[in-house]
Amino acid sequence: MTIAVQYFDDNPCRPRHFKPPPCAPVIPDGPARKALDACRRRLFLTSVVFACVFATVALRVVEIVLLEGGTAQSHMPRFHPPAPSTPARADIVDRNGKLLATTLDTPSVYANPKQILDAEDATRKLVKVFPNLDRAELYAKLTSGKSFVWIKRRLTPREQYEVNQLGIPGVQFQHEERRVYPDGALTGHVVGYTGIDNSGFAGIERGLDNTLKNHQDPLRLSVDLRMQYVLREELQRVIDDFTAKGAAGLIMDVNTGEILSIVSLPDFDPNRPDAPDPEHPDIPIADRMFDRITLGDYELGSIFKIFTVAMALDSGTSTLTSTYDASHDIQIGRFTIGDYHGKHRVLSVPEILMYSSNIGAAKMAVAAGGQRQREFLARLGLLKAPKIEIAEVAKPHFPAKWREVNVMTIAFGHGISVTPIGFASAAAALVNGGVLRPATLVKLPAGYFPEGRQVISAKTSEQMRRLMRLVVEHGTGTMAAAPGYVVGGKTGTADKVSGRHYVERKLLSSFVAAFPINDPKYLTLIMVDEPHPNKQSHGYATGGWTAAPATSRVIQRIAPLLGVEAVDETSLEIRQALAVESLQGKRIENY
Amino acid sequence: MIRLRTLFWLLLVSATGFAMFGVKYQVQALEDELGRINRAAAAEEHEIRVLDAEWAYLTRPQTLETMNRQFLSLVPASTKQLRTTVADIPMRPPPPASPPPTVEAATMVAAAEPAPIPSAAPSPLDQASAAAPLPNNPAAEPPQTQSALRAMPALLEKPPATPQPAKASTAKAAARPAPTHRAKSLDDLISQIMASR
Numbered sequence: 001m002t003i004a005v006q007y008f009d010d011n012p013c014r015p016r017h018f019k020p021p022p023c024a025p026v027i028p029d030g031p032a033r034k035a036l037d038a039c040r041r042r043l044f045l046t047s048v049v050f051a052c053v054f055a056t057v058a059l060r061v062v063e064i065v066l067l068e069g070g071t072a073q074s075h076m077p078r079f080h081p082p083a084p085s086t087p088a089r090a091d092i093v094d095r096n097g098k099l100l101a102t103t104l105d106t107p108s109v110y111a112n113p114k115q116i117l118d119a120e121d122a123t124r125k126l127v128k129v130f131p132n133l134d135r136a137e138l139y140a141k142l143t144s145g146k147s148f149v150w151i152k153r154r155l156t157p158r159e160q161y162e163v164n165q166l167g168i169p170g171v172q173f174q175h176e177e178r179r180v181y182p183d184g185a186l187t188g189h190v191v192g193y194t195g196i197d198n199s200g201f202a203g204i205e206r207g208l209d210n211t212l213k214n215h216q217d218p219l220r221l222s223v224d225l226r227m228q229y230v231l232r233e234e235l236q237r238v239i240d241d242f243t244a245k246g247a248a249g250l251i252m253d254v255n256t257g258e259i260l261s262i263v264s265l266p267d268f269d270p271n272r273p274d275a276p277d278p279e280h281p282d283i284p285i286a287d288r289m290f291d292r293i294t295l296g297d298y299e300l301g302s303i304f305k306i307f308t309v310a311m312a313l314d315s316g317t318s319t320l321t322s323t324y325d326a327s328h329d330i331q332i333g334r335f336t337i338g339d340y341h342g343k344h345r346v347l348s349v350p351e352i353l354m355y356s357s358n359i360g361a362a363k364m365a366v367a368a369g370g371q372r373q374r375e376f377l378a379r380l381g382l383l384k385a386p387k388i389e390i391a392e393v394a395k396p397h398f399p400a401k402w403r404e405v406n407v408m409t410i411a412f413g414h415g416i417s418v419t420p421i422g423f424a425s426a427a428a429a430l431v432n433g434g435v436l437r438p439a440t441l442v443k444l445p446a447g448y449f450p451e452g453r454q455v456i457s458a459k460t461s462e463q464m465r466r467l468m469r470l471v472v473e474h475g476t477g478t479m480a481a482a483p484g485y486v487v488g489g490k491t492g493t494a495d496k497v498s499g500r501h502y503v504e505r506k507l508l509s510s511f512v513a514a515f516p517i518n519d520p521k522y523l524t525l526i527m528v529d530e531p532h533p534n535k536q537s538h539g540y541a542t543g544g545w546t547a548a549p550a551t552s553r554v555i556q557r558i559a560p561l562l563g564v565e566a567v568d569e570t571s572l573e574i575r576q577a578l579a580v581e582s583l584q585g586k587r588i589e590n591y
Numbered sequence: 592m593i594r595l596r597t598l599f600w601l602l603l604v605s606a607t608g609f610a611m612f613g614v615k616y617q618v619q620a621l622e623d624e625l626g627r628i629n630r631a632a633a634a635e636e637h638e639i640r641v642l643d644a645e646w647a648y649l650t651r652p653q654t655l656e657t658m659n660r661q662f663l664s665l666v667p668a669s670t671k672q673l674r675t676t677v678a679d680i681p682m683r684p685p686p687p688a689s690p691p692p693t694v695e696a697a698t699m700v701a702a703a704e705p706a707p708i709p710s711a712a713p714s715p716l717d718q719a720s721a722a723a724p725l726p727n728n729p730a731a732e733p734p735q736t737q738s739a740l741r742a743m744p745a746l747l748e749k750p751p752a753t754p755q756p757a758k759a760s761t762a763k764a765a766a767r768p769a770p771t772h773r774a775k776s777l778d779d780l781i782s783q784i785m786a787s788r
Contacts, residue, residue, distance in 0.1 A: 099647035105637055157641060182647035229652035484670030557667045566670040 088177065089198055091218035092191055094225045095443045100187050104180050107160045107173040108153040111142060115170030119143045122168045126151060129162045154178060181270045186228055189291040190262050190441065193270035204441060207391040220443040222258035227251055230557045232263045238550045239265060242531035242541060248292035248420060249526040251558065254428040254514060256444055257437035264292040292527065297394040297417040301494025302356045303512045304413025308365050309353050309467060310430050311376040314460040317368040320582040323348045326359040332405050337362050350580050353467050354475030356491060358412045365411030370402040373410065379455050380429060381436060386422035389441045394419050413494060424525045427512050431520040434461040469517045469578040474588045480513055480548035482555040484566030486574060488517030489551065491543035506530050511547035515555055518577045521564060526550050
């Protein structure tokens with residue numbers, strides 16, 4: 001299509017230099033005009049559209065800037081505060097689900113001094129939130145010109161909120177995981193504690209470190225917090241009453257090997273393992289960290305006689321009617337074996353245990369022979385380190401060469417040192433029908449009895465129960481009686497070893513008990529380290545005067561919690577179940 | 592004809608475009624929401640962990656013991672207070688001719704002490720049968736029950752197992768008017784705690 005070029009100077013009379021004023025070309029109707037009109041229309045439409053769009057943008061800007069449009073937030077560049085990550089370490093709970101250890105995500109606040117505009121103002125505000133911070137020191141930190149300074153580690157949620165409210169630019173949070181033990185010292189030795197990077201350093205935290213790291217579900221211990229509290233309180237009472245150096249105790253289910261409570265005093269707070277005890281600042285930290293139940297091995301003294309008697313009865317070298325002459329001390333080598341409160345007469349086997357006669361026990365062991373004694377103790381697992389979930393476990397110490405003097409001293413618990421936990425497992429086997437089950441700190445499913453090893457016959461176990469009842473009824477352990485709960489047990493008083501000698505006045509008094517002894521369900525073991533006699537105990541600090549009353553108190557407090565029914569101990573049924581035939585009809589002389 | 596087709600395609604293209612952007616923004620919004628909810632859930636979970644720890648801390652046996660000493664003065668039940676078998680529990684006495692007992696007195700007894708109040712009698716274990724004529728119908732005789740309740744501290748000092756702190760607390764309980772200070776129910780205890788703040 002060609003457009004004819006038309007000029008407007010087609011006036012023949014125009015001046016020579018006349019130029020017509022500029023104006024829109026008049027386009028005649030035709031195809032060209034049509035095209036131009038279409039162009040104009042399009043141009044107009046486009047400009048309208050653009051005008052609309054720009055008007056919208058302008059309005060929106062006005063809305064956001066001047067009217068603070070409500071949804072401005074949602075159009076900001078997306079910023080996600082880091083979500084607190086799921087904890088990397090499982091919780092620990094007690095057998096009833098009560099929290100013993102958990103991991104909390106705790107914020108720590110730091111500052112970037114380069115971003116801080118007004119250090120003086122920031123210091124003033126921060127000190128208001130953290131009154132403990134030193135103002136001058138904080139100001140120096142904030143003006144140091146570094147790019148990272150800690151202000152305070154491990155804030156509480158409230159402190160974090162308050163710092164957030166201050167809104168100081170350049171002050172930020174960093175999240176750190178921290179293990180928290182709500183019950184503090186009460187479960188310190190069992191649960192243990194973790195280090196900076198949350199790896200287990202002691203107790204269950206160390207022993208089951210991998211389990212805790214790889215699982216999310218809480219780890220359920222066999223420990224019962226209530227019993228833990230009762231035991232700890234009573235042990236503390238014994239320490240205070242007898243100005244003892246320490247005390248330890250455990251409560252165990254004799255039929256499953258579950259440990260319901262394990263306490264060692266003095267103890268420490270796992271939340272601050274190395275902080276001094278506010279009440280006893282003079283006790284060294286190493287002493288408080290020391291778990292007497294698993295890490296300590298002791299010459300336990302007379303409570304060991306239950307093994308001697310069980311060995312003699314089980315192997316048949318003695319019967320309940322056998323008698324041994326305990327009227328004179330035994331002289332062997334440079335040792336003299338005597339009785340603490342001797343009866344100076346011939347004693348039968350029940351009487352040896354009842355009156356805790358060293359001479360009688362020694363003679364009984366000699367009659368059975370060292371070989372048999374050693375085999376028996378090995379069968380009870382007392383000659384190797386006990387297996388338990390806690391990592392800190394001591395090995396027993398015993399003579400490499402089992403001479404006659406060793407046979408005699410081991411018969412009453414000297415010359416061999418074992419851990420209390422190993423002792424408790426073995427003692428549980430003596431009363432539960434003769435089945436040795438390993439002690440465990442992890443809760444077993446209800447009704448599940450771990451596989452055990454028959455170490456003595458059921459008959460011997462029954463005899464042992466009757467004999468242990470006799471000790472509490474008439475013997476050295478009368479103070480352990482807990483009315484209604486039929487306690488049976490054995491006292492122990494050992495001289496402590498210092499270097500190569502026994503120290504006369506330093507005792508380790510203990511009591512092992514099972515209840516109800518006619519059908520044993522639970523075992524308690526209480527040890528008191530270096531008790532001193534007081535007025536109430538008439539100058540005694542033996543097991544019968546220190547650990548036995550504590551056992552009685554503990555049993556009376558825990559039995560209702562454990563659902564053990566109180567019975568009438570004087571009923572014919574129970575008396576028959578626990579009578580010792582060989583003493584029937586005889587007058588039993590009280591200790 | 593061509594225009595119509597163009598128009599159709601144009602419409603289709605713009606419709607698809609709009610739809611695509613619509614879906615994209617929707618997805619983005621949903622993703623945002625998901626992230627927000629996830630973060631909120633994680634924060635909530637963290638909160639729960641903190642509260643769990645706090646609950647465990649606040650219900651430590653030590654704390655409970657202190658609170659007990661302050662508000663309830665309960666002591667461990669001694670075997671004397673226990674009735675072991677169902678047969679030991681005496682039958683309900685025949686309805687008295689006097690007006691029925693007030694509910695208040697009954698709930699008070701139930702909440703104050705689980706042990707049978709008239710355990711002033713020797714041991715119920717060996718005297719189970721003899722226990723029947725004893726005033727073990729506390730609900731029927733409110734005044735007597737009240738006096739028995741007041742006498743509780745004195746009774747409780749008898750068992751050998753009474754721990755030291757309890758003794759101190761019973762002494763304290765005796766020093767102050769017991770019935771007004773001792774909480775009778777959980778609600779009562781809570782209101783006392785609130786009031787003491």
